[in-house]
Amino acid sequence: xxxxxxxxxxxxxxxxxxxxxxxxxxxxxxxxxxxxxxxxxxxxxxxxxxxxxxxxxxxxxxxxxxxxxxxxxxxxxxxxxxxxxxxxxxxxxxxxxxxxxxxxxxxxxxxxxxxxxxxxxxxxxxxxxxxxxxxxxxxxxxxxxxxxxxxxxxxxxxxxxxxxxxxxxxxxxxxxxxxxxxxxxxxxxxxxxxxxxxxxxxxxxxxxxxxxxxxxxxxxxxxxxxxxxxxxxxxxxxxxxxxxxx
Amino acid sequence: xxxxxxxxxxxxxxxxxxxxxxxxxxxxxxxxxxxxxxxxxxxxxxxxxxxxxxxxxxxxxxxxxxxxxxxxxxxxxxxxxxxxxxxxxxxxxxxxxxxxxxxxxxxxxxxxxxxxxxxxxxxxxxxxxxxxxxxxxxxxxxxxxxxxxxxxxxxxxxxxxxxxxxxxxxxxxxxxxxxxxxxxxxxxxxxxxxxxxxxxxxxxxxxxxxxxxxxxxxxxxxxxxxxxxxxxxxxxxxxxxxxxxxxxxxxxxxxxxxxxxxxxxxxxxxxxxxxxxxxxxxxxxxxxxxxxxxxxxxxxxxxxxxxxxxxxxxxxxxxxxxxxxxxxxxxxxxxxxxxxxxxxxxxxxxxxxxxxxxxxxxxxxxxxxxxxxxxxxxxxxxxxxxxxxxxxxxxxxxxxxxxxxxxxxxxxxxxxxxxxxxxxxxxxxxxxxxxxxxxxxxxxxxxxxxxxxxxxxxxxxxxxxxxxxxxxxxxxxxxxxxxxxxxxxxxxxxxxxxxxxxxxxxxxxxxxxxxxxxxxxxxxxxxxxxxxxxxxxxxxxxxxxxxx
Numbered sequence: 001x002x003x004x005x006x007x008x009x010x011x012x013x014x015x016x017x018x019x020x021x022x023x024x025x026x027x028x029x030x031x032x033x034x035x036x037x038x039x040x041x042x043x044x045x046x047x048x049x050x051x052x053x054x055x056x057x058x059x060x061x062x063x064x065x066x067x068x069x070x071x072x073x074x075x076x077x078x079x080x081x082x083x084x085x086x087x088x089x090x091x092x093x094x095x096x097x098x099x100x101x102x103x104x105x106x107x108x109x110x111x112x113x114x115x116x117x118x119x120x121x122x123x124x125x126x127x128x129x130x131x132x133x134x135x136x137x138x139x140x141x142x143x144x145x146x147x148x149x150x151x152x153x154x155x156x157x158x159x160x161x162x163x164x165x166x167x168x169x170x171x172x173x174x175x176x177x178x179x180x181x182x183x184x185x186x187x188x189x190x191x192x193x194x195x196x197x198x199x200x201x202x203x204x205x206x207x208x209x210x211x212x213x214x215x216x217x218x219x220x221x222x223x224x225x226x227x228x229x230x231x232x233x234x235x236x237x238x239x240x241x242x243x244x245x246x
Numbered sequence: 247x248x249x250x251x252x253x254x255x256x257x258x259x260x261x262x263x264x265x266x267x268x269x270x271x272x273x274x275x276x277x278x279x280x281x282x283x284x285x286x287x288x289x290x291x292x293x294x295x296x297x298x299x300x301x302x303x304x305x306x307x308x309x310x311x312x313x314x315x316x317x318x319x320x321x322x323x324x325x326x327x328x329x330x331x332x333x334x335x336x337x338x339x340x341x342x343x344x345x346x347x348x349x350x351x352x353x354x355x356x357x358x359x360x361x362x363x364x365x366x367x368x369x370x371x372x373x374x375x376x377x378x379x380x381x382x383x384x385x386x387x388x389x390x391x392x393x394x395x396x397x398x399x400x401x402x403x404x405x406x407x408x409x410x411x412x413x414x415x416x417x418x419x420x421x422x423x424x425x426x427x428x429x430x431x432x433x434x435x436x437x438x439x440x441x442x443x444x445x446x447x448x449x450x451x452x453x454x455x456x457x458x459x460x461x462x463x464x465x466x467x468x469x470x471x472x473x474x475x476x477x478x479x480x481x482x483x484x485x486x487x488x489x490x491x492x493x494x495x496x497x498x499x500x501x502x503x504x505x506x507x508x509x510x511x512x513x514x515x516x517x518x519x520x521x522x523x524x525x526x527x528x529x530x531x532x533x534x535x536x537x538x539x540x541x542x543x544x545x546x547x548x549x550x551x552x553x554x555x556x557x558x559x560x561x562x563x564x565x566x567x568x569x570x571x572x573x574x575x576x577x578x579x580x581x582x583x584x585x586x587x588x589x590x591x592x593x594x595x596x597x598x599x600x601x602x603x604x605x606x607x608x609x610x611x612x613x614x615x616x617x618x619x620x621x622x623x624x625x626x627x628x629x630x631x632x633x634x635x636x637x638x639x640x641x642x643x644x645x646x647x648x649x650x651x652x653x654x655x656x657x658x659x660x661x662x663x664x665x666x667x668x669x670x671x672x673x674x675x676x677x678x679x680x681x682x683x684x685x686x687x688x689x690x691x692x693x694x695x696x697x698x699x700x701x702x703x704x705x706x707x708x709x710x711x712x713x714x715x716x717x718x719x720x721x722x723x724x725x726x727x728x729x730x731x732x733x734x735x736x737x738x739x740x741x742x743x744x745x746x747x748x749x750x751x752x753x754x755x756x757x758x759x760x761x762x763x764x765x766x767x768x769x770x771x772x773x774x775x776x777x778x779x780x781x782x783x784x785x786x787x788x789x790x791x792x793x794x
Contacts, residue, residue, distance in 0.1 A: 036357075039357070039358040040357070040358060041353070041357040041358055061360045061361075061362060062360075064358055064359055064360035064361075065360040067358065069358040071354060071358075073354055075354035075355050076355060077268060077271075077272050077355060079271060079272050080268070080271060080272070084271065087264075088264050088267070088268050089359070091260050091261065091263070091264030092261050092264055092265075092356075092359045092360065092361060093359070093360065094258075094260055094261075146358075
């Protein structure tokens with residue numbers, strides 16, 4: 001229940017290791033609420049959830065030790081530097097200091113943020129902050145990754161690296177829960193897709209299956225049909241006529 | 247040893263250290279971030295906020311030392327020390343460092359990390375202790391030293407003072423936690439933040455006011471003669487619960503002292519127990535959820551009705567809408583503008599202190615200048631304050647809109663000045679006019695004087711725009727820089743205003759003709775200056791760029 005309404009209802013999802021699940025839905029469909037529940041950030045009014053084999057609501061700490069999360073909000077402590085932030089995060093996961101230092105040195109080098117290591121996070125560009133957020137979600141080598149719009153603000157090269165990285169992590173047996181509005185990306189990297197609307201699951205399958213099942217020609221069109229959104233053509237016509245008002 | 251103790255009570259030592267270090271860095275660096283914005287990368291600066299804090303409260307301790315030296319009454323001086331300490335801790339926690347208690351950000355950043363609630367609670371507690379310790383220690387250094395040395399050498403009294411101050415601070419700190427937690431159950435966090443900001447305004451009023459009262463009382467030797475001894479009724483005052491420690495050390499205690507001190511200690515322990523389980527990540531989650539739920543507020547439509555023609559279209563409308571709405575919604579901007587109110591009220595009180603009124607400058611110019619000079623000081627300060635507040639904002643990045651739209655930046659700058667005159671300076675001067683009407687002999691005098699002051703203020707604002715034109719809310723906030731520029735502005739404004747008021751009251755007002763001529767000259771000057779300022783602003787506007 002969120003603001004006295006049911007944000008997520010009768011949602012049943014099973015994601016296997018090595019799978020990249022695309023979790024889609026229109027704005028306000030309940031995607032972020034679902035992710036918050038699965039990461040132990042929100043407690044549902046009823047139901048159960050298991051992540052990495054542990055009950056999220058009974059053993060939240062066991063779950064949290066095994067997950068990595070990239071929130072859409074990109075919230076970080078603004079007054080810290082990237083090095084301080086990574087140091088802080090690795091302490092929370094009990095990484096050995098020498099391992100942590102080696103990892104975050106490598107990560108900031110690979111992500112191209114080494115030159116900003118001593119600058120405050122508040123001073124970084126959106127893309128650099130996002131890279132830091134990704135590094136902080138990976139630093140403890142989580143078994144399950146929850147990614148809410150992970151490509152936000154990234155340039156084409158960085159986005160390519162992240163997409164490839166996700167594929168490799170999945171091939172290592174990591175489970176990836178991927179929320180995004182960029183359907184092309186979801187179509188390309190996700191092994192399976194779940195679309196939800198008004199808190200309920202409305203379809204699941206591969207991109208191809210969903211397109212076929214909805215008699216659509218693209219995933220975009222299928223999404224539009226399934227979530228009851230008026231066609232793009234209708235909406236754009238309305239915008240044009242609104243602008244024509246004198 | 248410490249790590250083992252923590253582990254024994256179920257606290258994760260490593261996470262505890264990381265969380266505590268993080269809280270301290272976040273708290274003491276807040277406000278310093280903006281100062282680094284736009285600067286190239288550099289070395290970390292340690293914890294400057296901590297030193298600023300210690301310095302400020304150390305100064306407060308120095309002020310308290312005058313009372314301790316002045317009065318031999320330990321109960322009285324001790325109670326004053328405890329009261330000021332409690333007040334300082336309360337205001338700091340409420341106004342500046344709410345995140346010490348619990349911050350909604352914690353939920354967004356930490357809720358998915360494997361942190362146990364006991365670890366989080368202990369880290370918060372430690373943060374609160376450090377914070378309270380810094381404030382109390384800084385206030386206490388000089389008073390404690392004085393108590394040790396004042397009657398021969400009495401280290402026990404010094405220790406008891408420190409102990410009492412720590413107790414008073416802890417009680418206050420945990421009472422604030424109690425208050426904050428319970429208020430947030432019924433009040434939206436945004437509204438609470440607004441209330442706390444107004445408390446900041448109240449605090450500045452109290453600080454200025456008590457400073458004035460304090461120096462007057464000190465001058466008159468009131469503290470030396472004051473009789474304030476332990477009694478049953480004094481036990482009703484929370485600060486005296488902790489003065490009890492000092493009375494015990496001084497060997498001047500009674501049953502009341504014991505009872506009051508026990509009450510203080512018990513209440514503190516009860517509040518600490520209450521705080522356990524509240525300073526948790528689940529509580530941070532509640533805060534975050536409340537913050538996400540939008541506050542129900544009445545939204546007024548932006549219609550033209552009631553708006554002056556100059557603010558109905560184009561850059562004028564944009565500037566008026568922006569500044570008025572920023573004033574409504576941007577707490578920092580609103581508070582920096584409203585800071586003029588306590589200053590004006592106190593200077594007015596100072597002018598009226600001897601009970602002879604402000605006098606009519608048309609009738610008794612010498613007395614008017616003598617009584618109202620501080621008031622004019624505040625009046626001259628207002629345009630400087632407004633311009634300084636309008637330049638810098640947390641939303642400075644949004645100023646791209648001025649550069650990416652075909653708006654005339656020169657017109658925007660001038661419109662901004664007009665908005666300040668119409669919506670801020672004119673109402674302020676009208677309010678002063680109402681006050682003047684109680685002291686001036688005729689309404690005509692009030693009207694002429696207010697008109698004259700409006701023209702002078704406008705000219706002053708024109709000069710500020712002329713010398714340093716900028717787009718509204720287009721520069722990042724820089725702590726310290728604004729204070730120094732405002733300080734220089736105040737000095738210039740004060741000199742400027744003193745000359746103007748003396749000339750007006752002593753040379754111009756005695757003659758109706760001279761008054762009319764000066765009004766006319768000021769009006770012409772305003773028009774000419776408007777042209778000159780517009781020309782310069784237009785030229786400068788061509789070079790204005792979006793650099794963020």
